[in-house]
Amino acid sequence: MDTKMVSKSDFKRGYREDSIELKFEEKSCSPTVWRYAVVIVICVAAGVGIGYYVARALQTDRTEHSPYKHPQVLHGNLSQPSLFSPLSEDEINSVVDYCRRTNITSSDRSVPLFNRNKIVSLSLLLPSKDAALSYLDSGGPFPARFARVYVDRAQENSPYFAEYQIGPLRKTRMTHKVLRVIADYDRRPRTSSEAFQIEALAEKELEKLNDLLQECFGGIVGKGRRGITRFRISVSALSSEHGRLSSLFLLIPGKLSSSDILPVFATISHGGLDKSKWKVFDIYFFRQGPFANAEKLIAAYKSGTLELFKFPKGYVDQIRPSRNYERHTNQPLRKHASKRPPKTVEPEGPRYTLTGNLVDWMGWSLELSVNNYHGPAIFNIRYKGERIIYENSLSDLTLLYSSLNTGAGMPLTILSDEIFRMAAFANVIQGLDCPEYATILNIATFSERQQAAFSRQGVCIFEADVQRPLWRHSGKVRSGMNNNYLNIRFPFSLGNYDYVFDFQFYLDGKIGTYATASGCLYTAFWFNDDETVGPEKSRTQFGFRVAEHSVGSIHDHLFAFKVDVDVVSRNNTFEKIHWRGGEVSEAIKSQTNRTLNISGIQFKNIRYLGYEKLKKENGIKIDSKPILWTVINEKLRNKWGNFRGIKIEHTQEYQEVLPNDHPALSAVPQMKYNIAVTKHRDNEEFVDSFQYDDRRLHDPIHNLDHFLNDEGIENEDIVTWMSVHFLHLPSNEDFPMTTGAPKGFLIKPLNFFDETPTFDMPQFDVYSNGTILNNPYSVNLNPYSSAEEIDRPDYV
CATH class of the missing domain: 2.70.98.20 (Copper amine oxidase, catalytic domain)
Incomplete structure (x- = not known):
């Protein structure tokens, strides 16, 4: 039995009044009438209060957003994942652990993630269709589950990218084999760790243009004093027969930054892992260029040979209110817009x-x-x-x-x-x-x-x-x-x-x-x-x-x-x-x-x-x-x-x-x-x-x-x-x-069927005089409605 501490107030709320005998000693008629009057007043007041509360609750139900308690969907349990179900958290983490134990990846945190052997992505590796249909249709064995694992092998002497098959999953003994090797390391997939390095280098190079950016656009790249606009750097891959290139853009910061792009564009070469060999080049400003680097562009700016394009003073602050997701308060709210719109419900729960x-x-x-x-x-x-x-x-x-x-x-x-x-x-x-x-x-x-x-x-x-x-x-x-x-x-x-x-x-x-x-x-x-x-x-x-x-x-x-x-x-x-x-x-x-x-x-x-x-x-x-x-x-x-x-x-x-x-x-x-x-x-x-x-x-x-x-x-x-x-x-x-x-x-x-396949479902049937023959889902129909008489040829 659970023992709980009970406070005095809890005790009073749980105290039963019928557990003791109440005795009243009647002295005269007048006090008795007085007591009855008090009881009546209290009852009337309580009735009024309850009525007000109920009315208020009904009104609140119409106006406030109260969630509808929907019945739960019917669930069945599986002893193991089904044939095509995506990898579970446990399966993913077991693959991660396997890759570390077999040195496919590295867990050495002293090495930056960008330079480390690491998993970039992984998904279920589908079984062959023959094996899947043998299981689904002919009672064949359940095909083993394997993961396709995309691995960046950055720590190798000659870095490469590889896809592995790892499994069977949920087994004590897993193995791996290589499905594909991308020897051209510069065509490896994009990774978040690389994107971070690109933006860091781009920021270091483009902040050399801050005098130009401040004069023309009222902002800078990189760190600056509090309150100054800091432009965002956007990176997009470029196709090239040689090397690994991306384009750089500058965006005005905000929730909709991709909608406000500055007339500044550059290319960055970021092949391999040696960031000292990466460089930003071919910089354009307002269709002028290419400038070999930021120093060349800023030199043209200081010499007065660069044609400038300038935003009006305070431009970024002026456009900021229109670059958000909020309702624009300068527009009047539509009539009845605050009322809740119609919604579909599942009256008896999911089907x-x-x-x-x-x-x-x-x-x-x-x-x-x-x-x-x-x-x-x-x-x-x-x-x-x-x-x-x-x-x-x-x-x-x-x-x-x-x-x-x-x-x-x-x-x-x-x-x-x-x-x-x-x-x-x-x-x-x-x-x-x-x-x-x-x-x-x-x-x-x-x-x-x-x-x-x-x-x-x-x-x-x-x-x-x-x-x-x-x-x-x-x-x-x-x-x-x-x-x-x-x-x-x-x-x-x-x-x-x-x-x-x-x-x-x-x-x-x-x-x-x-x-x-x-x-x-x-x-x-x-x-x-x-x-x-x-x-x-x-x-x-x-x-x-x-x-x-x-x-x-x-x-x-x-x-x-x-x-x-x-x-x-x-x-x-x-x-x-x-x-x-x-x-x-x-x-x-x-x-x-x-x-x-x-x-x-x-x-x-x-x-x-x-x-x-x-x-x-x-x-x-x-x-x-x-x-x-x-x-x-x-x-x-x-x-x-x-x-x-x-x-x-x-x-x-x-x-x-x-x-x-x-x-x-x-x-x-x-x-x-x-x-x-x-x-x-x-x-x-x-x-x-x-x-x-x-x-x-x-x-x-x-x-x-x-x-x-x-x-x-x-x-x-x-x-x-x-x-x-x-x-x-x-x-x-x-x-x-x-x-x-x-x-x-x-x-x-x-022609998949012999006739429409829907006649195994309930349907509505209503006689022309309004009598309801079938009303499968108890929808409220007008019992007095009748088919409209229309003077038209009878094609039947």
Whole structure:
């Protein structure tokens, strides 16, 4: 029994009045009446008080934000990680410990991290597809779990970068083998420890320009007296056939610093590990240069030969109020804006279950995963027990900017967010990234600086209401079905942009994959007397003016997805269905190869379908005429004899405009295509290797073009590589913050079923006189409503 200390006040609150006998000695009638009166007054006062309290509580419930207590999602336990689940914290730390014990990495803290053998990143190394499907479909053994570990071997006599396979995980005895060696050390991936060293050297060199910067822009680089503006240094990789180069920009500090770039640009060479050989060179000031170093530029400034560009006095302080995330108080608040908006709720709790990273919902089953470099992935997607997709994963996110001025686009600015390691999550903001009722999952990731694992609340799962019917029909009975879907959402924060990736699963078998970009712009410098711009100075050939000295440079966000479609089995065929127009005789001949005269045809021309199987691997561009992309299983037919399959609908309607020999298209060939189809190979895991290739655009290690080598793909295990372009022409509505629009693709069943698969779900049926036949979810319907009588032809 627990013994607790009880205070006198606690004792009094717990004291039972009926435990003793109360005796009143009545002396006269008058005191008795008085006592009754007091009791009545007290009761009335208490009643008034309680009434006021209840009314106040009800009013507070309407006006104050009180969280709704949502029922918990159903969870199941796993004795071990599932097949595709990302590495856990324990697994990551066991790999870190193994690498130290086997001297793959070093724990000698007397050596700076930059110069030390260290892990840069690690992720689950996927098993072969044969092994995975043997386990999933045939009761084969569970494939051992291994980690792919990216290691910077900086302490070797000839430093190099390597990828290791380490495992089996969760076993007492682990081993390792080398998967890849990058002998050209200067093409190693970007690391945070190197970025710190670059910025330190850049600051030391550029602070020599402080007299110039102070006079022209009212600030300095490096340390200075309190209250003075300190400009930020931005570093961006440059492609080069020799050495390791990056570009340097100066930014006005603030929450939106990438939107305010100074007309100062330089190049830094930082190859190898000997920082004494690093140097800043080719410095430009307001399009003048290149100056070999800071001393040369400052000499031109002091001699008066440098043309100066100056901000108005106090410029930085003047623009500061508009460079934040807060509501602009100079604008009146919209009417009723303070009232809480409508929200979806789960009245009886979640309708999905979670077992580890396995998700089940309304006939769907799938497993979510993450790769540290490449981002989110969904595996083994089944609907009603049959596999539709083996893998749907983000593979790369590339941006190409255009400008002639300092900042975005100058010089060639091609960025891949892969270099930032796209699974370096920021915590989900519940109620913003995801509804308040969503389930939040922790994802383990890796800290290069700490050489240890840590977790983020990185993924959320929720069921959403589309707020329109999945289907409806009005006649003698008005009927329909609600359109709900399960959403698995991955929010990311990568530099100046934030992204949200949604994988959506619908009741009728559709799968939506969408990416949404938001955040603050990466701009280019603007000035009124730019001789490369025509008389209309508010807009240039590269974008609109969005701020005092900023142009919103045109750019794209290219999302590359790997979609390994398995229509029930691995043997599939890619077929294009052309939506054509022509004479009736052409339509007949396209199928029968015969010329027939058909009587009774009112019009000479007609629309018809043409079917074209893709026989070999190919990259496909969106055609100006309508085409349906489909993947079919020619060995499986539905009840009506049709091949079972899926069709792919793209949100995009345009192609790339750059010529194919542009360096960006050579390095990132997915820019050339809207979809590419290849035969599955276990070693063709990702669309490119941009973490190595961003500095060697001319010589990529591997990319999509390497996969397209004319292998036959009829009745084969095929992979579709989806390229989703978001072409962004920033306008004033994108400043100070860009509002995003989703881009992506939709996968729909194509004769996969014998009929619509939704008739195993409850639906609404309401008679025309208002009688409710079926009301599956107890929604309040008006019992007096009736079908509107409309004078119209009866087509039935």
